[in-house]
Amino acid sequence: MKAPLEGNNIVIIGAGIGGLSTGIILSLLNFNITIVEKNPLAGGLMRSYRRSGIDCSVGVHYVGALGEDEPLGIIFRLLGISVNDLFERMGQDGVIDRYIFDNFIFDLPTSIDAYEKNLQTAFPGDTAAIDVIMKNLRKIAERMLDPSFLLNQGDPFQNIDYFNPMGEYLEKLNASDGLQDVLAMPAQLIGVPLAECPVIFHHMVLAGYLFSCWRLKESGAKMADVFVERFRQLGGRLILNEGAQKIIIESGKVTGLQLKSGNSLTADAVVAAVHPKALLTLLDVESLKSSYRDRLANLQETDGVIVLQVSVDGREHPEMTHNIYRLEAREKGILNNGVFYQLRRGNAAGANLLSIITKSSCSEWSKWENTNSGRRGKDYEEKKLSIAHDLLRQADDVFGKLKDAKIIDVFTPLTVRDYVNCAEGSCYGLMRSSRQMLKIASLNNVPLSGLYLAGQNVVAPGVLGSLLGSFDAVRRIVGQERFIHEFKSMTLAGNKPSEG
Numbered sequence: 001m002k003a004p005l006e007g008n009n010i011v012i013i014g015a016g017i018g019g020l021s022t023g024i025i026l027s028l029l030n031f032n033i034t035i036v037e038k039n040p041l042a043g044g045l046m047r048s049y050r051r052s053g054i055d056c057s058v059g060v061h062y063v064g065a066l067g068e069d070e071p072l073g074i075i076f077r078l079l080g081i082s083v084n085d086l087f088e089r090m091g092q093d094g095v096i097d098r099y100i101f102d103n104f105i106f107d108l109p110t111s112i113d114a115y116e117k118n119l120q121t122a123f124p125g126d127t128a129a130i131d132v133i134m135k136n137l138r139k140i141a142e143r144m145l146d147p148s149f150l151l152n153q154g155d156p157f158q159n160i161d162y163f164n165p166m167g168e169y170l171e172k173l174n175a176s177d178g179l180q181d182v183l184a185m186p187a188q189l190i191g192v193p194l195a196e197c198p199v200i201f202h203h204m205v206l207a208g209y210l211f212s213c214w215r216l217k218e219s220g221a222k223m224a225d226v227f228v229e230r231f232r233q234l235g236g237r238l239i240l241n242e243g244a245q246k247i248i249i250e251s252g253k254v255t256g257l258q259l260k261s262g263n264s265l266t267a268d269a270v271v272a273a274v275h276p277k278a279l280l281t282l283l284d285v286e287s288l289k290s291s292y293r294d295r296l297a298n299l300q301e302t303d304g305v306i307v308l309q310v311s312v313d314g315r316e317h318p319e320m321t322h323n324i325y326r327l328e329a330r331e332k333g334i335l336n337n338g339v340f341y342q343l344r345r346g347n348a349a350g351a352n353l354l355s356i357i358t359k360s361s362c363s364e365w366s367k368w369e370n371t372n373s374g375r376r377g378k379d380y381e382e383k384k385l386s387i388a389h390d391l392l393r394q395a396d397d398v399f400g401k402l403k404d405a406k407i408i409d410v411f412t413p414l415t416v417r418d419y420v421n422c423a424e425g426s427c428y429g430l431m432r433s434s435r436q437m438l439k440i441a442s443l444n445n446v447p448l449s450g451l452y453l454a455g456q457n458v459v460a461p462g463v464l465g466s467l468l469g470s471f472d473a474v475r476r477i478v479g480q481e482r483f484i485h486e487f488k489s490m491t492l493a494g495n496k497p498s499e500g
């Protein structure tokens with residue numbers, strides 16, 4: 001790890017949850033922070049948008065581990081942001097997610113014990129495999145609840161087997177196809193095929209949702225506004241509608257940021273809370289080692305999605321406290337054609353919102369890859385709507401004939417790509433498969449003085465992963481010693497960091 005940063009002025013590129021939370025933590029430690037965001041509004045994927053009077057989610061549908069003594073709950077407390085103002089618990093009917101396969105239904109329940117029970121009931125022939133899986137899941141869950149997990153003290157996961165791919169692990173356990181299908185879901189939630197998903201990521205995602213599961217009370221726009229307000233309250237400066245153009249480097253050290261408007265900012269360090277491939281476009285070729293550049297440029301992305309927002313009759317289709325996944329098991333453990341449904345109360349009179357999400361790769365939209373959002377032409381709109389109508393028909397099989405169903409928006413991987421500047425419109429950034437795990441981890445040691453990464457690509461994707469990434473970025477900036485000094489008491493007692 002580099003030596004702690006000398007100097008106090010830091011510029012962060014990108015005001016997604018990664019950039020804003022890094023800005024909040026550094027402000028708490030008395031750094032002078034400026035965040036530069038290319039869009040007119042802050043929040044990145046966290047921010048929702050409004051159509052037909054209804055708030056439509058982009059990248060926060062549900063979140064795990066927000067309970068008071070759970071990792072995300074502790075992080076929110078450290079940030080000074082109230083969980084209960086923004087989120088509400090899911091699963092009041094005992095179910096978080098209902099997985100509907102062709103020949104069976106499996107419910108993801110609200111606790112680790114209930115999950116074990118559901119697995120044993122659904123797969124009586126897999127008792128021995130389930131025993132092993134649950135033992136490891138409980139060990140990992142226990143470590144996640146230990147303060148050393150957030151402080152990154154020592155190695156919280158010392159068992160080397162946890163870094164093996166799930167495919168190999170389940171093969172050894174002789175797990176049945178059905179069990180593998182069910183276990184494929186947590187891997188899917190971070191965009192990695194089950195066979196290639198490291199056991200540790202799989203179990204961390206699963207444990208997070210089994211600790212406690214939450215969704216937004218109001219909207220992603222409110223969540224983004226609360227993060228911005230907290231950042232500003234701590235003295236942070238946010239510049240909107242201003243893209244980063246080039247990171248300025250003098251004598252091998254970052255000294256500032258040139259902006260698209262032509263203005264520039266001086267800085268002791270720059271934190272890139274954007275997709276790392278977008279970072280490459282901000283650096284002169286000679287400023288980065290070619291081995292680093294090549295490694296990054298060749299990494300595989302997670303898939304994109306097509307998202308359909310549908311307003312439905314609110315009385316006929318009341319809000320559901322759990323999500324539904326309609327899944328097909330085509331090959332062993334690899335889920336194809338999975339569709340996610342979330343039915344939420346709408347904020348328009350009489351209407352609720354059904355969000356439908358399914359996989360869609362950028363290559364499916366290659367005909368329009370050189371076009372911009374809003375200007376892709378009629379044939380693009382027709383293709384979007386044709387897929388949307390198919391998805392709506394399939395939804396009738398799950399919900400019965402939907403009353404007053406009206407498509408209010410459809411977005412594709414190209415929309416996501418242009419909105420936040422992520423390679424191939426990938427939902428979860430770089431794919432954290434076993435094959436790529438070490439390469440991605442090594443990217444965080446950026447071989448350039450004064451340059452750091454934050455956001456979903458640092459540790460893991462999703463709200464929890466992005467916030468863990470912010471802590472990791474701060475640890476690199478202030479050094480492990482100060483990091484532990486500042487945060488140790490807080491992770492235990494919920495205090496604020498010491499001033500200065």
Ligand SMILES: Cc1cc2nc3c(=O)[nH]c(=O)nc-3n(C[C@H](O)[C@H](O)[C@H](O)COP(=O)(O)OP(=O)(O)OC[C@H]3O[C@@H](n4cnc5c(N)ncnc54)[C@H](O)[C@@H]3O)c2cc1C
Pocket residue numbers: 013014015016017018019036037038039042043044045046058059060061062063242243244245273274275278305307357416419420421422426427428454455456457461462463464466
């Ligand atoms: C459809 C979808 C559904 C999801 N659902 C969930 C979910 O239910 N639960 C969950 O936990 N996670 C979910 N995720 C993942 C989660 O949204 C992301 O992991 C997280 O929001 C990423 O935050 P980030 O700050 O790393 O990136 P981003 O939100 O992408 O932020 C990056 C910011 O940088 C800005 N930027 C880029 N380039 C520049 C530049 N040159 N200059 C200035 N600014 C720039 C962008 O405009 C953007 O605001 C979902 C993602 C998607 C796409």
